[in-house]
Amino acid sequence: SYQIMIIYGLSMGIAQAFALPARDSLLNKVADGNIQRTVITSMLIQFSCQLWGMSMGGLADTWGIIPLVIFQGTALMIGGYFAFKLPKNLYTTRLPNIKETFNEIKEGFSEVRNSKEIFPVTLAMTIVGICYMGNNLVTLPYITIERYGMGSAGFATVTSSFWAGTIFSNLILIYNQNIKNWGFVMVLALFVGTILIFLAFDMPFWLFCFLIFVWGSGAGVVISMSRTIIQTFAKESHRGRILSVYSLALFSSGPLGALISGFLIQNFGIANNVIFASIVAFISVSLLCLKTDVTKIKAPE
Template identity: 35%
Template sequence: MTDRIEELVDDMAEDAAGDVTSPVSGVSEAMGAGASLLSTASHWRARQLRRGVRIELPAYLLVQCSWFMAFGLQMVLFPYLITGQNHLHLDGLALGLANMALSAPSVLFLLLGGVVAERADGRRLLIILHLLAAVPALILGLAVARGHLSYPAMIAYGLVIGTVGAFMMPARDSIVNEVVERRMRVGSGVTLQLGVTLATMAQFLAQIAGLILAGYADKMTRMPQWMGGFGIGPIAAEKLLVAQGIILVFGSMFALYLAKGRQVRTGRRGMGAAFGDIAEGFRAVRSDGKLWAMTALMFGVGIFVIGAFLVVLPIINRDVYGFGSDGIRDMFVTFWMGAFVSSVVLSIFKRIKRQGRLMLIAQLLGSSSILAMMWEIPHWAFLGIVFAWGLAGGISIAMSRSIVQDAAPKEKLARVLSIYQLGFMAGAPIGAALMGALVDLFGPQKIAIVPAGGMALIILWMIFFTPVWNMKGAAWEAHAAKK
């Protein structure tokens, strides 16, 4: 496929070389040589630009991998250090409150994070945030190594990481829109839906790697006989925390290859400028039925799905099946492997006509599968349910992000994304605390009906009272219009 930039440069060079004439002897030749030199320089500049644009998407995916591999490590280590017998060994309510500390800062700072993401240099912001996230992981690793681990230290870790994450999410998620847009300008066939799906695949794959690595904490895991039967681990928890910090430092290095990106200027000044920008973002979400519905859906997911995911599953792992960090690893790896599989399948389709319909069906099937956990089932069947839940989750995450990225005004993208994510993050601490209390009162299995029933009601509301069920994907509509 001929590069659009090179075509433009060729046209400029031909015009310069072919149309320049002069009655003075030698001037035409000199001007022609100058035009040729300009063409050569322009070709070199075009190649440099093309190379920079092409490396941006892989660099962005590596930034995504860095953050989410560290996140995968955290997903196992955080509940393990709180509930594990070799460490704090606390109950479900303590875990729920700690997860609330981990997610609550996003409720406070996520909207401000959206404003900062639009105004700041995105590349520099990602570099700083990765470095800031590495610090608490390294400090916590030092505390575990010296035997000074405490519940207040875990709460402090959660508050710091949650605060950094509030600024990270809108900055990272809004950049993919710009990366895809620049890539399309040089003739790439990557659509926004495909770009979001690739980023989602990178997220899932990196999380799986982090989850697998964290599962070797303080205990040897023996491979099946068909793999040789060898053992891996134990790896001390403090070493894994140090690895988490180092991985985040690598993320800041990958961010160096990103372009600076657009910086929005709203014209507001003074202390009230941020609040004015946030209010404008809320008006944009409220005025669009799709954006408002997706934000409400994410609030429900935060309460019912994430609460069960962060609290109920680790307690089932410990109290019902008697596993430690290795069980948490197997459980979370199974979920994210399902999500990765479904995102790989989605990547085959650059344009999906009914994104909202596919998302809601996946949400309903995933929520319904949780009901099987109410009965005594073998561990392999439990993992099978978790895998099915992951398949549905992968579809839901990719489609919901694509819908919001398409529907949001580009000049308010980071603010809209922060509000959309706020719906998710505001529900998560409520769900974590609620599920932690219900687990201690009724046990982890009986309350499976709560997340399943809650999500079913929200999905029915989405089908009958919002435009999401009947909406058409922007990429599909654009392709259909060309035919």
């Protein structure tokens, strides 16, 4: 039922809220001095698994839901097993009380706000969540169903195109280790996302998937470059909290963007929705460039 789907989504969201910052904070321990390559490699593995999962989701019409849920549950249990095998911290501390917890959260936000590298990247993730992630969650399935009359197999093709794009761009990044202008590259990729505006036009399904592939390519660069910047410039003592703020900026603004997209589609149509999102994204990223030093963020010498 719809209610069960909501509960499932909330449960997975809560789990990810704990897992993602913890996972990312471990990367510096295994980076061996090359955080850019480590982050991009981890993103490449994640995107590849997501592509595989989306492809499996296309079999829902043929296999039904139950086998796919069992498959997902098995994959999660395997991941949990290996998570327990990760090395433990050498130093343990007592759990903070409620007051100390809120103070630590406040410190995390303060560290983000006071960093000229991390703060603009966090703002960029808010833009991504509202303008891009929301449309990924709402607009793509809507177009697939309403414009092309396709079901789960068609939507799997569309989402696979997106994740294939992220893999493609990360393969390029991993073979170009000399990239130093991290902020400038990330901003260029943010502007690539404004090709969303072309979804306002009717087009063949293959061209639609190609545009989504290009969109995904830009997203792959944004995610990898932003995480690389955060990992590099976050203080060791506050890295976990800073990564949590980064994740909060992205994953809290994403649902807001989805609600906005749904409202605009229902009341003004799909074309007006993607035009509005693209214009807002273009203006927001432009202001980000003018008001911050995001384009000047570079790899440490």
